[in-house]
Amino acid sequence: MRIIGSGALSADAAELVEDLEHGLPALTDHYSGAEIAGVVRSAASFALARNALEVEARAAGRDVQPRDRETQAQVTAADLRKSLAEVTAMAGRRESELVRRFETHGVVRASSKHAVLLDEMQRFIRPSPAGGPPRVESVLLTAAGRGAGVTAMGAWAAAEAMRAGSVDYARIVTSVDLASAADEAARCGALVEVFAEAKQANRAVIVLDDVDRMTAGIGPSGASAAIVATLRALLREPLPRQVGRGAPGMLLVIGTTSSGRAACTSLEGVFDAVRVAPLVCTAAEAAAILRASPALGLAPEAAAACAACAMVEGTTIGVKPLLMLASRAEALVAWEASAEVKGFGEDKVARQVAVMKELVEEWRLQEGAALDSCAVF
Secondary structure, eight states: HHHHHOEEEOHHHHHHHHTTTSSSSHHHTTOOOHHHHHHHHHHHHHHHHHHHHHHHHHHTOOOOOOOOOOOOOOOOOHHHHHHHHHHHOOHHHHHHHHHHHHSOOOOOOHHHHHHHHHHHHHHHTSOTTTTTTOOOEEEEESSSTTTHHHHHHHHHHHHHHHHHHHHSEEEEHHHHHHHHOOOHHHHHHHHHHHHHHHHTTSEEEETTTTHHTTTTSSGGGGGGGHHHHHHHHHHOOOOOOOOOOSOOOOEEEEEEESSSHHHHHTTTTSSSSSEEEEOBBBBBHHHHHHHHTTTTOHHHHHHHHHHHHHHTTOOOOHHHHHHHHHHHHHHHHHHHHHHOOOTTOOOOOHHHHHHHHHHHOOOOOOHHHHHHHHHHH
């Protein structure tokens, strides 16, 4: 309102600011105070740049539509809308980051074990009843084997909580976010800042991806004792009791790790609960995951055929490698068709299945060699 009274806005910009339902207040609903200030600064820079160009044009003798001094540097509605495209809400960006982590994955009830875990994660993210005590809970998702998709499942749960309105804040934190921390003390400080930011929202969920990497250091089981202790303390720090009848405070933390060893050693007892993401064990499970992946877009018969050749009796495979191999097979077949490779037939599904079988056999061979190599060390 101070901006409106200052005369810095044109009539259409002032109208946009005052329109509570469809104007700037609605368009910046999820913006923080700092982000709204950034929108204003960006819009003002557009207005100043436009005014400078008009001054230069007049000095060069070019025809410029005349405007009085009071309006020539005013921020217009177009300036504000343009600034909104440049300064996006952090909440929206963070939600997009979560979705990107699982949008190509088949987060689906592929088996009874998958269904039980998804049901439990949905119960975990449910909001606390009004009038109840503040809630701080944590769960560590670990994998039954490589590529089980724990990151995708953690991100899916956080995005579901945001979509359902169970939380007001959702963020995935990776080792990259802590990369600027030069030593263990700095990493401890960075974790404290992450939790402090989340606690500013009344209801928040944090996903700590590859938490075993975040806590790595010189210490027992290859972990930093200081960082693990800091994380443990943050997960046990209570929230202040809510005043009034509003929803009680809630902080949910989902840790993910592909290392079963870390879950049983350095991270043992840090989180309130540990849950294991299962591997894919049957062709029916593999087919369900392949059908559910929007990135692949496989027809049901193609998904079933690719799944059948991927699952040799008595073997398992992670969600990630399954989808990776199917995507690679699809890309190779598409390339063969576009390049008119000699011998490429019209039966695309049969060719895709044949390529998938070759890729799976090669992958299992290489995985076995990698495991044997690790056993040496």
